[in-house]
Amino acid sequence: MNNTVRMRFAKTGRAKYISHLDLIRCLQRAVCRAGLPAAYSGGFHPHMQTSFAATLPLGFTSTSEILELGLTEEVPYGEVMERLNDVLPEDIRILEAGAPQFAFKELTYALYTVELPCDDPAQLRTDLDQFLAQPEILAQKKTKKGLKEIDLKPMTEVTDIREEIGRLVLELCLPAGSAANLNPMLLLEAWQNSAGNAVKSPKICRTALLTAERSNFF
Numbered sequence: 001m002n003n004t005v006r007m008r009f010a011k012t013g014r015a016k017y018i019s020h021l022d023l024i025r026c027l028q029r030a031v032c033r034a035g036l037p038a039a040y041s042g043g044f045h046p047h048m049q050t051s052f053a054a055t056l057p058l059g060f061t062s063t064s065e066i067l068e069l070g071l072t073e074e075v076p077y078g079e080v081m082e083r084l085n086d087v088l089p090e091d092i093r094i095l096e097a098g099a100p101q102f103a104f105k106e107l108t109y110a111l112y113t114v115e116l117p118c119d120d121p122a123q124l125r126t127d128l129d130q131f132l133a134q135p136e137i138l139a140q141k142k143t144k145k146g147l148k149e150i151d152l153k154p155m156t157e158v159t160d161i162r163e164e165i166g167r168l169v170l171e172l173c174l175p176a177g178s179a180a181n182l183n184p185m186l187l188l189e190a191w192q193n194s195a196g197n198a199v200k201s202p203k204i205c206r207t208a209l210l211t212a213e214r215s216n217f218f
Contacts, residue, residue: 004068004099007097008066008095009062009067009095011062013091015089017059020055026089027050027067034084034138036164040071050069053217056206061204062206062207062208065205077097078097079189081094098217101131102217105177107217108212109175109212109214110175111206113169113170113207116168118168118197121163123166125163127195128161134153135153136151137151137153137156138150138190156172157172158172187202188202
């Protein structure tokens with residue numbers, strides 16, 4: 001009988017440059033090095049039973065990545081976390097482990113902290129307020145059928161804006177489920193195209209994944 005462990009992990013520092021495919025390989029190798037009894041699929045090419053929620057774009061950091069691992073025998077959650085952290089790179093840390101509380105299909109939103117370096121945070125905030133006040137925020141989004149023009153306005157929720165020394169900090173709640181998904185970079189690009197603001201080197205961190213009811217997804 002398989003046992004499923006769901007883990008929330010952080011991807012920070014240099015790990016933000018690791019692609020999703022390489023991240024999968026890194027974590028699966030860590031499972032092997034940690035000596036955990038991982039479950040595998042059947043057939044001629046068995047695969048370790050791992051699942052990941054909401055692929056993180058390259059260059060983003062996160063404190064809310066989700067890994068689900070199937071085990072062939074029960075291992076205490078704290079031990080799973082400790083054994084993995086002993087063998088993982090320092091910029092990838094397991095933060096908590098436990099039983100899955102929600103199905104992957106219930107993942108609906110993601111929270112992001114976006115830091116925008118600038119010389120005049122007050123002016124940048126004025127520009128942003130004007131941009132967000134538009135009746136529509138149109139952008140070209142890549143789909144399987146090519147580029148499609150979409151309105152980002154109903155998908156964008158800014159929960160906080162802070163003016164700090166040398167930067168403007170935004171807190172965003174954006175759709176991140178199978179029905180709708182919005183990359184914060186698409187919103188920043190639409191702002192730049194609309195107002196001509198050159199947003200240089202934004203720092204984006206995904207801080208939480210939520211269900212439709214805004215419960216923490218885990």
